Each structure stands twice: as C-alpha cells, then as structure tokens.
Amino acid sequence: MADESLNNISLKALVNKGSNRVxxxxxxxxxIDVLISFLxxxxxxxxxxxxxxxxxxxxxCxxxxxxxxxxxxxxxxxxxxWDMLLSPRNGAGPIVENLEMNIDDCDNTRFFRCSNGPCWTPTRLSYYNTVPCRCGNLMNIAVDVYAKAGHEVFVKGPVRLIISDDLQVLPPETSVSSSxxxxxxxxxxxxxxxLSLDIGADEVFNLLMCSFxxxxxxxxxxxxxRPRSMFNKNIGTxxxxxxxxxIEEARNMYSEANEIFVKLIVSKSKNVVCYAEAGEDFVNLLFSFLMLPLGFILKAARDVCLKGCIDRLYKSVRNLDGRLWKSDTRKELVVRPKPSPGFCYQNHPLGxxxxxxxxxxxxxxxxxLSQYYEDENEDSSLGFLKGPAMFMVTDSLVVSSISPILGLSVLNDMNVPITDVEVQTVHVGVEEAFGLxxxxxGCESAALTSVFLRR
Ligand SMILES: [Zn+2]
Structure with a gap:
C-alpha cells in the first residue's frame, strides 16, 4: 500500500516513560485531516x-x-x-484526494466515459469502467477531473490540535493537556x-484497524x-x-408501502436465530451498509459498547469548535457523512x-444501478438485486442463495435439532434497519438475534 510518492508526516508525542504509553x-x-477522513x-x-x-x-459481521x-x-x-459495494466511492469525493496521505486506493478524481462521441453531450461520466452507456458501449475511458493539490482539507492550516491515546481530537488548551x-x-x-514520530501510510492504516x-x-x-484487546472474543449480543x-428523520422519509418481512428460523431452547429466509429487499438493505460512510454508523450508534475507540474520534470531532474548521460544509462532510450520489436506492429504510x-x-x-442494456426506462430505484429472489442469511450475516440442505447444515453446526426449531415472521421497519x-x-456474531430476540 505504502505509496512511495507520499510524504511521511512528522509529529511530536508525549510519552509516559513509566507505563510506556502515549x-x-x-x-x-x-x-488531523487524515484522522478525520477515516469518518x-x-x-x-x-x-x-x-x-x-x-x-x-x-x-x-x-x-x-x-x-x-x-x-x-x-x-x-x-x-x-457489485463494484459499488466492493469498492465504493467516498461521498466526500475528490476533496479527500487533497489529503497529505490517503489510505484509500480508489482514486476519487477518476471517472469513466463512453467512446462514442454523440454520448459526450451533455457530459456523462461513470464511477466504474463496468457500467454500460445508453448506446450499449461500456463507459471505460478514464477521465481525470481534478488536479490534486495537497493542502488543508477539514481543519484550518495553522491550527495545532491535541490527539489523545483514544483518538479524541481536542483543542490545544493547557486545561486539556494538563487533564x-x-x-x-x-x-x-x-x-x-x-518523542518524534514519523508516520507513513502503513502506520495510518494500522491506526485505523487498531481503532476498532x-x-x-x-x-x-x-x-x-500489541493491542491487548486485538484478539479478544467479542462482546457477542x-x-x-x-x-x-x-430514526425519527428516517420515518419521515420512508414509506412502508413496500414492507419488508423476514422468516427467522429460531432455536427455542437457545433463544437464538439460526438463520433467516429473506427476499431481495432484505438483502438489498444489508448490502447497502457497505456503501455507508463510517461516520454515518457512528452517528447512528448511541452509547454502543464498542471494543475500540473509533466512536470517541467521531464524538470529539463533532464537538470540535466551529472556528477550527475550514468551513461548515467541510464539517458536515464528516459529522453527517453521506454516500456518493447514485449509491443508494429509493425509499431506503435508513432514510x-x-x-x-x-x-x-x-x-x-x-x-x-441503472441498466441501459435492457430497458432505457428501467427503474433504478430498485436496489442491487434482481427480484423476486430468496436468500438465506445466517446470524452472523453470511448471505447465500436459499438452500434447504445448507439450512440443515447450519442447524447441525449449531447443534440444534429440527424439533427445537420454530419459524417466526418479523417485520423490518426503520428501527430494525438501524438496529441491524x-x-x-458492533457484534462479531448474533446480529439477527441481537435485533429481533434480545431487545
Ligand atoms: Zn455511449
């Protein structure tokens, strides 16, 4: 990953010699900009x-x-x-390309167009080179739309801030440092x-992973x-x-016209979900989590007991004095981050x-999500998957095509006899969508159990 063209960043750390801690x-x-860009x-x-x-x-999961x-x-x-789920574009767009160090290997300044001249007006560009144009060709000719220039991205240049060991970004005041x-x-x-530190892209990447x-x-x-908690078993449910x-805002935006229902296969004695049988609407919802920015999830999770400290980074950044930011718009990009345009489908339960x-x-x-090959007018609001379709979703959110044999093997692995199984049909509304x-x-396993059985 370490791009040789990137310069390392020099920092000063204060270390407690006795406990050997920063x-x-x-x-x-x-x-600070690099740290904030995680969100x-x-x-x-x-x-x-x-x-x-x-x-x-x-x-x-x-x-x-x-x-x-x-x-x-x-x-x-x-x-x-699938590219938009496996390699989503950053909703903050080319702005993050101005970071001194960007660990995202996706070039947010690069777009693609079709080779067919008449398609160029008005200018139409695609994020990926696998998207078909309305003329039938693939939009696979690279176009770089922004020149990169390293300068301040989120906070104002001359400001020096404090970062605590648990990644809180704090004002440079004596009261803060002495505390x-x-x-x-x-x-x-x-x-x-x-201590003088020289930070490269590898350290920044490791810092992000460690913050979880x-x-x-x-x-x-x-x-x-070595982080003590790194290999600890998770909190579970x-x-x-x-x-x-x-939740309130999403309720105002979401129409329950297309209600989502899911069948849970539950072990009565253990009170856990073994797996769920669901349609493409439920799997669209689950897959859409991948295009959401980290900051969106941290904003949604109130007082969730996370193992790491990434939630503290979010909270401290949200509370950072407005005067320290480059602009209100830049603050919004981090505190209320949104997915790139075109990445969501209509009437999403998370609003x-x-x-x-x-x-x-x-x-x-x-x-x-539009498909010009088949039908110019096809509705691009339908999500990622073709319907109607049926899927199996395990408690740790492994999704596969529905298969009774696989279902039995999941029960077998969990030591759940078929006589202990009960089928429960549950409704997935706004609140359940946020819970999921x-x-x-936050849960290493038992995501469905946490949301549908343990509330
Ligand atoms: Zn074209």
Missing amino acids: IFIESGHEF TLPMGTIIKLARNHSAPLGIG MKNLYASVKDIDVQHFRTNC LLKKAGAMDSNTIEE VSKTPLTDIFLKR QQISINSRM IEEASNVLGDQAEIVDP LVASF
Whole structure:
C-alpha cells in the first residue's frame, strides 16, 4: 500500500516513560485531516483495505456481508453494480484526494466515459469502467477531473490540535493537556518523554484497524505494543441503542408501502436465530451498509459498547469548535457523512440522503444501478438485486442463495435439532434497519438475534 510518492508526516508525542504509553500527540492539520477522513470512508472500502492487507478486522459481521457480495452468483445482481459495494466511492469525493496521505486506493478524481462521441453531450461520466452507456458501449475511458493539490482539507492550516491515546481530537488548551497528564499519572518531567514520530501510510492504516479493537491505538502502533484487546472474543449480543433523532428523520422519509418481512428460523431452547429466509429487499438493505460512510454508523450508534475507540474520534470531532474548521460544509462532510450520489436506492429504510454531485454542473454522473442494456426506462430505484429472489442469511450475516440442505447444515453446526426449531415472521421497519446496521458493526456474531430476540 505504502505509496512511495507520499510524504511521511512528522509529529511530536508525549510519552509516559513509566507505563510506556502515549499521553497525547500534538499535530498540525496534515495528520488531523487524515484522522478525520477515516469518518468519510465507506465501510466497503475499510473492509477491502483490510482484506488487501490480510489484516484482522475487528468490525462485527459486516465483513461477512462483504464476502457474501463477492461470493454470490453475479446473476443475482440487476446490473454490474457489485463494484459499488466492493469498492465504493467516498461521498466526500475528490476533496479527500487533497489529503497529505490517503489510505484509500480508489482514486476519487477518476471517472469513466463512453467512446462514442454523440454520448459526450451533455457530459456523462461513470464511477466504474463496468457500467454500460445508453448506446450499449461500456463507459471505460478514464477521465481525470481534478488536479490534486495537497493542502488543508477539514481543519484550518495553522491550527495545532491535541490527539489523545483514544483518538479524541481536542483543542490545544493547557486545561486539556494538563487533564490528560493528570489522567496518565505523569505529573513531573522525570516521567515524561518527548518523542518524534514519523508516520507513513502503513502506520495510518494500522491506526485505523487498531481503532476498532483498542482503547489505546496510539500506544499500540507507535510504541509497538500489541493491542491487548486485538484478539479478544467479542462482546457477542449486546444492548443496541440508536440515535432516536435519526430514526425519527428516517420515518419521515420512508414509506412502508413496500414492507419488508423476514422468516427467522429460531432455536427455542437457545433463544437464538439460526438463520433467516429473506427476499431481495432484505438483502438489498444489508448490502447497502457497505456503501455507508463510517461516520454515518457512528452517528447512528448511541452509547454502543464498542471494543475500540473509533466512536470517541467521531464524538470529539463533532464537538470540535466551529472556528477550527475550514468551513461548515467541510464539517458536515464528516459529522453527517453521506454516500456518493447514485449509491443508494429509493425509499431506503435508513432514510439515507446522498451527497451532492461533486462535479457540479460539469457532468452528469451515471447511476450504477441503472441498466441501459435492457430497458432505457428501467427503474433504478430498485436496489442491487434482481427480484423476486430468496436468500438465506445466517446470524452472523453470511448471505447465500436459499438452500434447504445448507439450512440443515447450519442447524447441525449449531447443534440444534429440527424439533427445537420454530419459524417466526418479523417485520423490518426503520428501527430494525438501524438496529441491524449497528449490530453488523458492533457484534462479531448474533446480529439477527441481537435485533429481533434480545431487545
Ligand atoms: Zn455511449
């Protein structure tokens, strides 16, 4: 991953010599911007990066959704739209390309057009080279729309901020630094040491991965301490609590005209979901989690007991003084991050708003969910999968085509006799959709059980 053209970032850290822990880091906008940009990364991008680096990923069951998109027969997809789930575009668009260091290997300044001249007016561009144009050709000729220029992205240039070991971005005030020193029990200069750090793309990537599993990622990465919690078994089922305002907003946007119902195959004695039988509407919902930015999920998850500290990064950034930001719009990109235009389908139970077209009036971006091959007027609001179809979804969110033999083998693996099984039909509305989103992020297994049986 480490792109040789990228410059390393130099930082100063204050370390507690006794406990060998980072007390805090002081940094200019270069590193703060990189840290803040984590919140704009779509979940599919984070999982893709972890897979490319064979890094253990402490993100619940969402990695199983990603693997399912890869494994499921392409014939189930309505269009060549799997790219948008496996390699989603950042909703903050080409802006993140100005970061001093960008760990996302997707070039957000690159678009594609068709080779057929008459199709160029008005200018129509696609995110992926697998999307067909209305003329029948693939839109596969690369067009770079922005020149990259390294400069401040989210916070103002001259500002120096404090980053605590648990990734809180804090104002550079004496009260803040002294409170961190007190907390660390480092009260005199004998116990404190100043350390110069040179951070490259590998450290930034490791920091992101570590932030999902550790409360002390700076110490773990820069003092090379193996995170204690890295290989701990997860919390399992947990109480899920959702941002009620987001539920309210989504309810106002969502029409229950196309209600989603799912059949749960439940073990009566264990009170767990063995698996679910669901239509394409439910699987569309689950797959759509992959194109959502990390910040969207952290905003939705209220007081969820996460193993790591990435939620603290989100909260501290949300509370950061408005005057420190480059602009209100840039703050919105992080605090209320949205998926790229065209990435969502209509009437989504999470009430998702898409980001505005980053190309403005320059070009129309072709919706990857539209399929010009078959029917010019085909409704692109239908989601990723062809319907009607039936799928099996395990409690840890592995999705596959429905198969009674596979169903029996799941029961067998769980030691659940068929006599212990009960079928429950449940409704998936706005609240359940948010519950599933947060469970897919926070629970290593038992996502369906957490949402439908343990509330
Ligand atoms: Zn064309």
